[in-house]
Amino acid sequence: MDRKEVIDLLSKKLNGDLKISYDHLAVLTNYSKRQLIRLSKSLNEKGIDSTLKHGNKGLAAHNRASNDEIDFIVNFKKLYPNITIAQFRDIYLEDIIFNPSRKEDVSKYNLKPRSTSFFQRLYKEYKWTSPVKHRSHKRDSPLHLLREKSPRAGMLVQIDGTPFDWFGNGQRFTLHMVVDDATNDILAGWFTKNECMYGYCKMMELLIKKKGIPLAIYSDKHTIFKSPEGNITSFGVMMDKLGIEMIFANTSQAKGLIERYNGTAQRRLPNDIIRFKIKDYDQLNIWFNDFYIKYLNEKFAHLPIDPVYEFVELTENYDLNLVFTVSNTRKIVEGNMFSYNGYYYVPYDKNGEVVKIRTSTEVTILYFVLENKVRMKYIGIIYDCTLIGTKHKNKQVLINDHKDLNNLIQEMDKKTKGSH
Structure with missing residues (x-):
């Protein structure tokens, strides 16, 4: 289609012979x-001949998109x-245009790198919807002043958990993520079924092994980080062992950076899970930390204001398992047992023999979070x-009528028979 054909199409559109937007x-x-x-205005005012002579200013006929x-x-x-x-533009450029293995397709269909505005027009023409709606800012709307970012990497890291259906299968898992306040770098992330201490401990282990120990952590007031009574939590004790100061945000708006990254993850990650053929959360946890973090940081992170590095490296042979440990006291009951979190345990020595301790003796119970061992x-x-x-x-049961009672007796009978 040359310039003359374009003007001919516009002429037909103006005459009502062609219905096209x-x-x-x-x-x-x-x-x-x-x-x-x-051009349409020129056609109306000057006609086809004059427009053909002078209407090519600023046009890029050589770069027009073909039907193919x-x-x-x-x-x-x-x-x-x-x-x-x-x-979508990122994926199209990375996986098609600049992908050596798609060279034949690029040549066959005359594919070219296209601008954001090109894809915006496509979205509008084909009525594709974007999960992000850009709001226009009115002149009189209130402005939210942004605080100054930390000048140095490792001074302050933000942590948060965001639940989402990452695989689009109806199951929500929580991404525990940590972001550097100075650089916008995602430092580590870990997925678990629910927001939990293990998820944050695993996330911190990955961060510390990769970068070192930050000076301070910025979080919300989730009970994992701050108890309602104001007492230090188990996670707080662990951070105290590492010399990390904990700072709390009063609102989600006060978290700012990590909230924006939660949104970025929810929008981008599900499509990249499809793109990179990630099958389950075990694979996702490894891939996210080994590849995806670097991929996102290349797009969104930046250098700090001050190049001085505040992360403190671990000393050699430092055992993080001893840091990420919850300590409680319990009393031994009959049978050399103790109870912990609704379960009974028996201690044994290195020879596999049960450790015999007098009943009612107080002992220290250590829960090693990273190993999930008591x-x-x-x-x-x-x-x-x-x-x-x-x-x-024993659970309490409320009986409304004889039918409820009969059903309960039958259930009890089945359980009793099954235990013999």
């Missing part, structure tokens, strides 16, 4: 909508039904423990 014409010709409207190129992009978009314009400390010695049963609580 300016947005559709912009996609087909790679002229901007504004240029096409200007448009069809290719439309088919490619089907892989990502819920994706922002920015991410151990007992007694007279300076730490013993491994075996889980031997659940500490059952």
